[in-house]
Amino acid sequence: MPELPDVEVKKKYLAKTSLKKKIADVRVLDKRILGDNTTPAGLAKALKGATFKEAIRRAKYLLVFTDRDDTLLMHFGMTGDLDFVKKGGDKPKYDRVEYRFADGTALCYENMRLFGKVALFHTTDFAKIPDIAKLGLEPLDRSFTFKKFKDILDKRSTTIHQVLMEQELIAGIGNIFSDEITYQAGVRPDRKVSSLSDEELRKLFDKTKWVLRRAIELDADLDGHPKQFIIPNRGPKGTCPKSNTALVKKTIGGRSSYYCPDCQK
DNA sequence: CACTCTGTTAGGTG
DNA sequence: CCACCTAACAGAGT
Numbered sequence: 001m002p003e004l005p006d007v008e009v010k011k012k013y014l015a016k017t018s019l020k021k022k023i024a025d026v027r028v029l030d031k032r033i034l035g036d037n038t039t040p041a042g043l044a045k046a047l048k049g050a051t052f053k054e055a056i057r058r059a060k061y062l063l064v065f066t067d068r069d070d071t072l073l074m075h076f077g078m079t080g081d082l083d084f085v086k087k088g089g090d091k092p093k094y095d096r097v098e099y100r101f102a103d104g105t106a107l108c109y110e111n112m113r114l115f116g117k118v119a120l121f122h123t124t125d126f127a128k129i130p131d132i133a134k135l136g137l138e139p140l141d142r143s144f145t146f147k148k149f150k151d152i153l154d155k156r157s158t159t160i161h162q163v164l165m166e167q168e169l170i171a172g173i174g175n176i177f178s179d180e181i182t183y184q185a186g187v188r189p190d191r192k193v194s195s196l197s198d199e200e201l202r203k204l205f206d207k208t209k210w211v212l213r214r215a216i217e218l219d220a221d222l223d224g225h226p227k228q229f230i231i232p233n234r235g236p237k238g239t240c241p242k243s244n245t246a247l248v249k250k251t252i253g254g255r256s257s258y259y260c261p262d263c264q265k
Numbered sequence: 266c267a268c269t270c271t272g273t274t275a276g277g278t279g
Numbered sequence: 280c281c282a283c284c285t286a287a288c289a290g291a292g293t
Contacts, residue, residue: 003272032287060273078272079289094289113288115273158282167274176272222272236270254284256270 002076004172005215010082011057017084022102023047033096035119043120046070059135059171069124077115083108135171139208149205153193161189162253175255180211183230188264189257234258
Protein backbone atom coordinates (compact mmCIF):
# COMPACT_ATOMS: atom_id res chain seq x y z
CA MET A 1 0.00 0.00 0.00
CA PRO A 2 2.90 2.27 -0.39
CA GLU A 3 2.01 5.74 -1.49
CA LEU A 4 3.27 8.80 0.38
CA PRO A 5 1.14 8.32 3.53
CA ASP A 6 2.01 4.63 3.76
CA VAL A 7 5.71 5.32 3.52
CA GLU A 8 5.42 8.06 6.13
CA VAL A 9 3.88 5.51 8.46
CA LYS A 10 6.62 2.97 7.67
CA LYS A 11 9.22 5.62 8.46
CA LYS A 12 7.73 6.10 11.90
CA TYR A 13 7.57 2.35 12.36
CA LEU A 14 11.23 1.95 11.52
CA ALA A 15 12.19 4.84 13.78
CA LYS A 16 10.22 3.38 16.65
CA THR A 17 11.58 -0.16 16.32
CA SER A 18 14.99 -0.19 14.71
CA LEU A 19 17.16 2.87 15.38
CA LYS A 20 20.37 2.68 17.42
CA LYS A 21 20.48 -1.10 17.48
CA LYS A 22 23.70 -2.77 16.44
CA ILE A 23 23.29 -4.62 13.15
CA ALA A 24 24.82 -8.06 13.55
CA ASP A 25 24.03 -9.42 10.12
CA VAL A 26 22.20 -8.73 6.89
CA ARG A 27 20.53 -11.48 4.89
CA VAL A 28 19.37 -11.00 1.33
CA LEU A 29 16.80 -13.69 0.59
CA ASP A 30 16.11 -12.54 -2.96
CA LYS A 31 18.74 -10.41 -4.58
CA ARG A 32 16.39 -9.37 -7.40
CA ILE A 33 15.11 -6.71 -5.03
CA LEU A 34 18.54 -5.06 -4.82
CA GLY A 35 19.37 -2.00 -6.89
CA ASP A 36 21.97 -2.29 -9.65
CA ASN A 37 24.65 -0.70 -7.47
CA THR A 38 24.06 -3.05 -4.54
CA THR A 39 25.20 -6.62 -3.87
CA PRO A 40 24.40 -8.83 -0.88
CA ALA A 41 28.06 -8.79 0.15
CA GLY A 42 28.34 -5.04 -0.24
CA LEU A 43 25.20 -4.47 1.78
CA ALA A 44 26.39 -6.75 4.56
CA LYS A 45 29.81 -5.15 4.62
CA ALA A 46 28.40 -1.67 4.93
CA LEU A 47 25.85 -2.51 7.59
CA LYS A 48 27.45 -5.15 9.80
CA GLY A 49 28.44 -3.48 13.03
CA ALA A 50 26.69 -0.26 12.10
CA THR A 51 23.43 1.20 13.43
CA PHE A 52 20.52 2.95 11.78
CA LYS A 53 20.71 6.55 12.89
CA GLU A 54 17.74 8.29 11.30
CA ALA A 55 14.91 7.55 8.88
CA ILE A 56 13.37 10.06 6.51
CA ARG A 57 10.83 9.89 3.71
CA ARG A 58 11.01 11.42 0.27
CA ALA A 59 7.96 10.81 -1.93
CA LYS A 60 7.40 7.03 -1.84
CA TYR A 61 10.99 6.35 -0.81
CA LEU A 62 12.23 5.57 2.66
CA LEU A 63 15.82 6.61 3.36
CA VAL A 64 17.76 5.38 6.37
CA PHE A 65 21.08 6.91 7.40
CA THR A 66 23.64 4.82 9.23
CA ASP A 67 26.21 5.90 11.78
CA ARG A 68 28.81 5.30 9.06
CA ASP A 69 27.24 7.91 6.84
CA ASP A 70 25.79 5.48 4.36
CA THR A 71 22.23 5.76 3.11
CA LEU A 72 19.93 2.81 2.71
CA LEU A 73 17.18 3.45 0.19
CA MET A 74 13.96 1.46 0.07
CA HIS A 75 11.06 1.55 -2.32
CA PHE A 76 8.04 -0.64 -1.68
CA GLY A 77 6.52 -1.04 -5.11
CA MET A 78 2.96 -2.29 -4.82
CA THR A 79 3.30 -4.91 -2.13
CA GLY A 80 6.31 -3.98 -0.02
CA ASP A 81 6.30 -3.61 3.75
CA LEU A 82 8.48 -3.58 6.83
CA ASP A 83 8.07 -6.08 9.61
CA PHE A 84 9.94 -5.86 12.90
CA VAL A 85 10.31 -9.37 14.28
CA LYS A 86 11.11 -10.21 17.88
CA LYS A 87 13.66 -12.81 18.82
CA GLY A 88 12.32 -16.20 17.72
CA GLY A 89 9.32 -14.57 16.02
CA ASP A 90 7.89 -15.58 12.66
CA LYS A 91 9.40 -13.99 9.59
CA PRO A 92 7.04 -12.68 6.93
CA LYS A 93 6.18 -14.99 4.05
CA TYR A 94 7.74 -12.84 1.32
CA ASP A 95 10.79 -11.83 3.31
CA ARG A 96 13.44 -10.42 0.93
CA VAL A 97 16.01 -8.63 3.10
CA GLU A 98 16.60 -9.06 6.84
CA TYR A 99 18.50 -6.64 9.01
CA ARG A 100 19.36 -8.74 12.04
CA PHE A 101 20.19 -6.89 15.21
CA ALA A 102 22.58 -7.99 17.94
CA ASP A 103 19.73 -8.45 20.43
CA GLY A 104 18.09 -11.12 18.27
CA THR A 105 15.38 -8.92 16.79
CA ALA A 106 15.23 -8.22 13.08
CA LEU A 107 13.76 -5.74 10.65
CA CYS A 108 12.41 -7.56 7.58
CA TYR A 109 11.76 -5.97 4.21
CA GLU A 110 9.05 -8.03 2.60
CA ASN A 111 7.70 -7.73 -0.90
CA MET A 112 5.54 -10.33 -2.55
CA ARG A 113 5.66 -9.09 -6.11
CA LEU A 114 9.20 -7.78 -6.08
CA PHE A 115 8.32 -4.44 -7.60
CA GLY A 116 10.47 -2.26 -5.43
CA LYS A 117 14.06 -1.68 -4.50
CA VAL A 118 16.61 -1.87 -1.71
CA ALA A 119 19.90 -0.10 -2.40
CA LEU A 120 22.83 1.28 -0.49
CA PHE A 121 24.70 4.50 -1.25
CA HIS A 122 27.94 5.63 0.33
CA THR A 123 26.75 9.14 1.04
CA THR A 124 24.44 11.12 3.26
CA ASP A 125 23.75 13.57 0.46
CA PHE A 126 20.54 11.79 -0.40
CA ALA A 127 19.33 14.45 -2.81
CA LYS A 128 22.03 13.30 -5.23
CA ILE A 129 20.88 9.67 -5.27
CA PRO A 130 19.55 9.23 -8.82
CA ASP A 131 16.16 7.85 -7.74
CA ILE A 132 15.65 10.87 -5.51
CA ALA A 133 17.20 13.51 -7.73
CA LYS A 134 14.61 13.11 -10.45
CA LEU A 135 11.61 13.50 -8.16
CA GLY A 136 9.30 16.45 -8.31
CA LEU A 137 7.87 18.55 -5.50
CA GLU A 138 6.97 17.12 -2.11
CA PRO A 139 3.25 17.86 -1.79
CA LEU A 140 3.25 18.32 1.98
CA ASP A 141 6.20 20.71 2.00
CA ARG A 142 5.53 24.35 2.62
CA SER A 143 7.46 25.03 -0.57
CA PHE A 144 4.71 23.31 -2.55
CA THR A 145 2.59 26.37 -3.18
CA PHE A 146 -0.51 26.96 -5.27
CA LYS A 147 1.58 28.93 -7.71
CA LYS A 148 4.00 26.04 -8.18
CA PHE A 149 1.10 23.65 -8.57
CA LYS A 150 -0.31 25.80 -11.35
CA ASP A 151 3.09 26.13 -13.01
CA ILE A 152 3.44 22.37 -13.10
CA LEU A 153 0.02 21.86 -14.64
CA ASP A 154 0.57 24.61 -17.15
CA LYS A 155 3.08 22.60 -19.10
CA ARG A 156 0.86 19.55 -19.37
CA SER A 157 -1.76 18.41 -21.83
CA THR A 158 -2.85 15.21 -20.07
CA THR A 159 -5.47 14.48 -17.44
CA ILE A 160 -5.39 15.57 -13.82
CA HIS A 161 -5.24 11.92 -12.71
CA GLN A 162 -2.04 11.34 -14.62
CA VAL A 163 -0.42 14.59 -13.58
CA LEU A 164 -1.11 13.97 -9.89
CA MET A 165 0.62 10.60 -10.22
CA GLU A 166 3.62 11.79 -12.19
CA GLN A 167 6.52 11.46 -9.78
CA GLU A 168 8.76 13.88 -11.68
CA LEU A 169 6.19 16.63 -11.14
CA ILE A 170 4.52 15.95 -7.80
CA ALA A 171 6.16 13.14 -5.85
CA GLY A 172 4.39 10.59 -3.71
CA ILE A 173 0.83 10.29 -5.01
CA GLY A 174 -0.32 7.01 -6.57
CA ASN A 175 -3.49 5.66 -8.09
CA ILE A 176 -5.51 5.40 -4.88
CA PHE A 177 -4.80 8.80 -3.42
CA SER A 178 -5.11 10.50 -6.77
CA ASP A 179 -8.67 9.15 -6.89
CA GLU A 180 -9.33 10.45 -3.40
CA ILE A 181 -7.99 13.90 -4.22
CA THR A 182 -10.09 14.32 -7.36
CA TYR A 183 -13.11 12.94 -5.51
CA GLN A 184 -12.75 15.38 -2.64
CA ALA A 185 -12.19 18.22 -5.09
CA GLY A 186 -15.31 17.30 -7.07
CA VAL A 187 -13.33 17.05 -10.29
CA ARG A 188 -13.45 14.15 -12.71
CA PRO A 189 -10.07 12.40 -12.94
CA ASP A 190 -10.20 12.32 -16.75
CA ARG A 191 -10.41 16.10 -17.10
CA LYS A 192 -7.62 17.62 -19.14
CA VAL A 193 -5.66 19.94 -16.91
CA SER A 194 -5.98 22.71 -19.49
CA SER A 195 -9.75 22.68 -18.97
CA LEU A 196 -9.64 23.27 -15.21
CA SER A 197 -10.83 26.57 -13.80
CA ASP A 198 -8.84 28.48 -11.23
CA GLU A 199 -11.41 27.51 -8.61
CA GLU A 200 -11.07 23.83 -9.48
CA LEU A 201 -7.30 24.06 -9.37
CA ARG A 202 -7.49 25.66 -5.96
CA LYS A 203 -9.68 22.84 -4.70
CA LEU A 204 -7.38 20.20 -6.12
CA PHE A 205 -4.40 21.87 -4.51
CA ASP A 206 -6.05 22.18 -1.10
CA LYS A 207 -7.43 18.64 -1.19
CA THR A 208 -4.06 17.21 -2.17
CA LYS A 209 -2.57 18.44 1.09
CA TRP A 210 -5.69 17.65 3.09
CA VAL A 211 -6.14 14.08 1.85
CA LEU A 212 -2.49 13.16 2.35
CA ARG A 213 -2.32 14.65 5.84
CA ARG A 214 -5.55 12.97 6.81
CA ALA A 215 -4.32 9.61 5.55
CA ILE A 216 -1.16 9.90 7.65
CA GLU A 217 -3.30 10.66 10.70
CA LEU A 218 -5.25 7.50 9.93
CA ASP A 219 -1.99 5.53 9.77
CA ALA A 220 -2.58 5.09 6.03
CA ASP A 221 -5.09 2.38 6.84
CA LEU A 222 -7.34 2.42 3.78
CA ASP A 223 -10.15 0.44 5.39
CA GLY A 224 -9.98 2.77 8.38
CA HIS A 225 -10.77 5.82 6.25
CA PRO A 226 -14.09 7.47 7.12
CA LYS A 227 -17.10 6.68 4.96
CA GLN A 228 -17.16 10.07 3.28
CA PHE A 229 -13.96 9.13 1.48
CA ILE A 230 -14.04 7.30 -1.82
CA ILE A 231 -11.19 5.02 -0.71
CA PRO A 232 -13.18 2.52 1.38
CA ASN A 233 -15.89 2.46 -1.31
CA ARG A 234 -13.50 2.21 -4.23
CA GLY A 235 -14.12 -0.88 -6.35
CA PRO A 236 -16.32 -2.39 -9.07
CA LYS A 237 -19.38 -2.52 -6.82
CA GLY A 238 -18.68 0.71 -5.00
CA THR A 239 -21.11 3.56 -4.58
CA CYS A 240 -20.52 7.22 -3.82
CA PRO A 241 -20.84 7.91 -0.07
CA LYS A 242 -22.43 11.30 -0.76
CA SER A 243 -24.92 10.60 -3.56
CA ASN A 244 -25.12 6.80 -3.43
CA THR A 245 -24.50 6.74 -7.19
CA ALA A 246 -22.63 3.76 -8.59
CA LEU A 247 -18.99 4.63 -9.09
CA VAL A 248 -17.63 4.65 -12.63
CA LYS A 249 -14.42 2.83 -13.45
CA LYS A 250 -12.25 4.21 -16.18
CA THR A 251 -8.75 3.46 -17.39
CA ILE A 252 -6.70 6.64 -17.42
CA GLY A 253 -3.08 6.48 -18.49
CA GLY A 254 -3.17 2.71 -18.11
CA ARG A 255 -4.44 2.77 -14.51
CA SER A 256 -7.90 2.08 -13.17
CA SER A 257 -9.53 5.16 -11.73
CA TYR A 258 -12.91 5.31 -9.97
CA TYR A 259 -15.09 8.38 -9.70
CA CYS A 260 -18.64 9.50 -8.98
CA PRO A 261 -20.37 10.74 -12.15
CA ASP A 262 -22.70 12.93 -10.07
CA CYS A 263 -20.36 14.57 -7.60
CA GLN A 264 -17.38 15.01 -9.88
CA LYS A 265 -17.63 17.39 -12.81
C1' DC B 266 -9.25 -23.75 -15.82
C1' DA B 267 -8.17 -19.58 -18.08
C1' DC B 268 -8.26 -15.12 -17.89
C1' DT B 269 -8.27 -10.59 -15.56
C1' DC B 270 -7.21 -7.63 -11.99
C1' DT B 271 -3.99 -5.28 -8.59
C1' DG B 272 -1.53 0.38 -4.03
C1' DT B 273 4.65 0.98 -9.13
C1' DT B 274 7.97 2.48 -12.25
C1' DA B 275 11.55 1.99 -15.94
C1' DG B 276 12.22 1.67 -20.55
C1' DG B 277 10.96 1.44 -25.19
C1' DT B 278 8.08 3.11 -29.13
C1' DG B 279 5.80 6.30 -32.26
C1' DC C 280 9.69 16.43 -25.36
C1' DC C 281 5.29 13.92 -24.86
C1' DA C 282 1.83 10.19 -24.63
C1' DC C 283 1.21 5.49 -24.60
C1' DC C 284 2.33 0.56 -23.92
C1' DT C 285 4.68 -3.26 -21.73
C1' DA C 286 7.40 -5.90 -18.64
C1' DA C 287 9.01 -7.20 -14.08
C1' DC C 288 6.08 -10.57 -10.32
C1' DA C 289 2.62 -13.32 -7.51
C1' DG C 290 -1.72 -14.08 -5.85
C1' DA C 291 -6.87 -13.24 -5.60
C1' DG C 292 -11.09 -13.03 -7.90
C1' DT C 293 -14.46 -14.19 -11.80
